[in-house]
Amino acid sequence: MFKTPLKALLLGSALVVTSFATSFSAQAQNMHDSWNALLNKHVVAINHNHSTEVNYAAIKREHAQLKTYLDSLTAVTQSEFDAWEKPKQLAFLINAYNAWTVELILTKYPDIKSIKDLGSFFSSPWSKEFVPLLGKTRSLDDIEHGLIRGSGKYNDPRIHFAVNCASIGCPALREEAYTATDLESQLQEQTVRFLSDMTRNMAQENTLSVSSIFKWYGDDFEKGFRGTNTLQQFFLQYSDALKLIPAQQKALKNDDMKVKFLDYNWDLNVRH
Incomplete structure (x- = not known):
């Protein structure tokens, strides 16, 4: 004789839990x-x-x-x-x-x-x-x-x-x-x-000039992220973005391309 009330109780509890989870999810999303x-x-x-x-x-x-x-x-x-x-x-x-x-x-x-x-x-x-x-x-x-x-x-x-x-x-x-x-x-x-x-990362002939970010945090790019264990390997994954021609890609792969770090501009990024 307790089956119907128990079902109702369980259903009610499930609805409360679902409602709470949905509310929490929406709150997190927003x-x-x-x-x-x-x-x-x-x-x-x-x-x-x-x-x-x-x-x-x-x-x-x-x-x-x-x-x-x-x-x-x-x-x-x-x-x-x-x-x-x-x-x-x-x-x-x-x-x-x-x-x-x-x-x-x-x-x-x-x-x-x-x-x-x-x-x-x-x-x-x-x-x-x-x-x-x-x-x-x-x-x-x-x-x-x-x-x-x-x-x-x-x-x-x-x-x-x-x-x-x-x-x-x-x-x-x-x-x-x-x-x-x-x-x-x-x-x-x-x-x-x-x-x-190209104002902050640019390849010219046999030199790749890049942001000082890669000097300060170079180790972060050598920890195996998507199979990259060197800074050069990371750059090769973004050859298109860096506009590297095939000869430059080959030189970079063989560690024959000079990597130069550019000065950093610390001026405020303000819109006047």
Whole structure:
């Protein structure tokens, strides 16, 4: 005589669980919507879509929206983060880095010409501990070099074309938020976008001149990502973006091509 009530109880419980899961999924999916909206409105592609400029003045006028987004990131607990799949974690960390970099710029904008102006003789702006994230107050260095690069979980050197240091020499701040669903295509697009920029990566005869990013973080490109164990092998995967002719590809493969690292432009990536 208990069969019908029990069935009803189980059905009701299932509906509650399903409803909660759907709600949680939607909440997670929409987590970066406000950041996405700010990027859509105030980040503009330049240089044939290879770079972007940021309208910091406009974002400052909408600072409340940015602060609300940052507060939503702070609200995520370590246990919640640990339960996510890796693409969702990585998208979260990249967005956090980029959004808090913008927040850092706004603390002194328009009275700065470079993010380096926010540092001091004794410390860099990237070592400032001002980011409340995953239960600790962290620096931008903590996010990039600790949570992303140092965790050993992601092993994807393309993150260097996604995190943005608010500088002209840096790969473009993407005009949309990173998401778990689109992360792979977004990272790939950012990599091609940067490598195909001949003002920052260019092959001439037997010399490949590339961004200093590859000097600073060269080891990240030699850890077996998609079978690449050397910087040259990574470049060969993007021969089309770098516009390498067959002779240059052969020279690069045989380690007969000189790799030169260009000076980095630390001027603010601001749209006037």
